[in-house]
Amino acid sequence: MSAVGTVAFDEYGRPFIILRDQESKSRLSGIDAIKSHILAAKTVASTVRTSLGPNGLDKMMVSPDGEVTVTNDGATILDKMDVSHQIAKLMVELSKSQDDEIGDGTTGVVVLAGALLEQAEELIDRGIHPIRIADGYETAMRVALAKLDEIADDFPIDAKNTENLVQVAMTTLGSKIVTKCHRQFAEIAVNAIMSVADFDRKDVDFELIKVEGKQGGKLEDSQLIKGVLIDKDMSHPQMPKTIKNAKLAILTCPFEPPKPKTKHKLDVTSAEDYRKLQEYERKKFHEMVQQVKDAGANLAICQWGFDDEANHLLFQNDLPAVRWVGGPEIELIAIATGGRIVPRFSELTSEKLGDAGIVRELTFGTTKDRMLVIEGCKNTKAVTIFLRGGNKMIVDEAKRSVHDALCVIRNLVRDSRVVYGGGACEIACAIAVNKSADMNPSLEQYAMRAYGQALETIPLALAENSGLNPIETLSDIRAQQVNSNNSHLGIDCLQQGSPNMKEQHVLETLAGKKQQISLATQLVRMILKIDDVRSPGEGQ
Structure with missing residues (x-):
């Protein structure tokens, strides 16, 4: 008998080795499994957190073939990352779902999910059961979604006056590589959607919009071809x-x-x-x-x-x-x-x-x-967006940017309500969730407060990435929102002297923000309920 296994014989007398690796297989269960999941999710979230907002940093990914991609689009970053942990893969899927459904907010949804899990870890250490945390998060999510409906402004869509839509598209493109000519790109995206939109059905057929890129020339040479x-x-x-x-x-x-x-x-x-x-x-x-x-x-x-x-x-x-x-x-x-x-x-x-x-x-x-x-x-409905750029990387990133802008305008055609960006709506939701937690007598109030803190991670990251003092800036804006009951106040990332996002025209679609909050919460609830991880082929 050897140290690694034992020799046995089959019915024909042929020897084979039985390996003793069953006990050395790593298998996590209980709180250890949940903490392992949280650690993996936090790592993924911290990777993309620095890419959030108009001053977010870009990431450079190099494929095994040596192909270089430079982007700050959350879905693209995670898609190109080679992740092996099961929960990290779920975070990648989360970002992909947001990208497929909404097109924008792919970084924010991952940062929010990571923050929710980080808060859950502290509650688990205090002895609160993961199921109670998940239930508290569910209650807090409903409060946050109701608050979003309350603070949303209706944005009438007029095919003749598209300035409102251009402002929303500019918010989306503000954090992209095309930001130096983002008004032009916003107008291209809006005109493309207006050309193909079916206002009776409130939908847009993306098959009629072709995005073509050609390297050489400047970004400013990009145009919409009818x-x-x-x-x-x-x-x-x-x-x-x-x-x-x-x-x-x-x-x-x-x-x-x-x-x-x-x-x-x-x-x-x-x-x-x-x-x-x-x-x-x-x-x-x-x-x-x-x-x-x-x-x-x-x-x-x-x-x-x-x-x-x-x-x-x-x-x-x-x-x-x-x-x-x-x-x-x-x-x-x-x-x-x-x-x-x-x-x-x-x-x-x-x-x-x-x-x-x-x-x-x-x-x-x-x-x-x-x-x-x-x-x-x-x-006349078929249109082509023709993008130019100095090299292949810029053209590819411009394509991703335009796709996000097109998706956001399509969402406005479907549902014309907007909320205000710069973390304004997250702070308003956090205040509402904390108020609701104070009136909740059960143990779930702790989870609800944790949810409120997690929501504030988005404005915190925006302030951090813009070179501001994150805690001081967030405290100041939160106090202003409470005192003035004005949910339009957010982080002044572009240092324009006013935190009022309505005046700065920093707008996000209500559908996108609601999807972001509900997707992140659903994934976190699912992760908190996984307490055992077995790899295929392990023992019974």
Whole structure:
């Protein structure tokens, strides 16, 4: 018998080793398990806490392939982090849920969840059972959500006067890399949403908004294109660069002779046979080009490529063409131009053509890069946001920033109520929760007070990241809110001399803030109820 195990024999007399690692398996249960969960969650929350707010710091993540990402978007930071702890993975999922549902507040939701767990740890050390803490948090959450409803302001959405929406988008973009031209980006996001929003259903179809980026140029060169932008150029350099009143044939069939669908092969044994084959190919190409022209098309958009001979024939027959256009782009072009995607040349008719006012080729300075813009479309709802930036990292971060702004404006179309940022609504909720705790005779009052303290972590982190004295600033704002009963007072992160967030136009959507508080609370309640962790394959 060895120190690590013992030898046994199977029914055929073959030896195998039974390892004695069962007792050395780490398995946590009870309060130790809960404390381990809290430690993991606190570590994740402290990582992203410094990225909160307009003065939050960026993080640089390097993938195993050496690809560098620089961002302060909470969801992206956590997604790129390689976490192995089970609870840390739950925090990543929490941030992802907030990003999928709301699009903004991904850092705040993780910071809040970490703060709630940190407060819970102190209560557990004082002997309060985790279930009582979870119940107290649930009660406090209901008080906080009711307070948010009470202090929310209605924001009428008017497609003609979008200044209100621009202010909300600017709050979202204030902490992003595009902050130097965030008014321009806010207007781009608002105009894009206004172009595609369905105000009757109170919803926005994001499929109609395409975000395209191209490195080179400045952030200020970014623009909104009322149409479709595709990263392609005309298939022949001498084809016209601008086509007015374009009739588009949108094809998913290649410009090539049909292949025989048999296993037989064709042997070319003489020059005469080769000439016959060449003539057959040319005739087929002519037929295809003629079918497109007969339908009335003056531009062919093809999903597949075609060889130089077909390309030359298209040029000779004055039929401009674009090749290798991807599936999503083909669909967007079809939606925008009102055309039908045609899988066979024989099915092409004039009714299936798409209409566009102008199709033009964009060129970028001295580079050879070219892109096609399809504008003046039949369906004016399809738009493209075209972003520029000095390098790939800036373009990628600009895309993430614009996505957040688009999501926030969409949420306002769904529910037009707003609350005030800069930690103002969190302080108001914390005051309301503490008042409610004072009237609660049960043990849950301790958990409710802890919840109030956790809510104040957001303004505390904002003050800290802005270089202010966090405790003094928070105490001062809290006292002002209580004395004046004004829930618009928050942390003056941008040092503009007034803590009134209404005057500073620092706005957040009510739906986003409510989602943030309820998601964080639900996750914390779940973590507090996990008191045993077993890995797969462990003993019974």
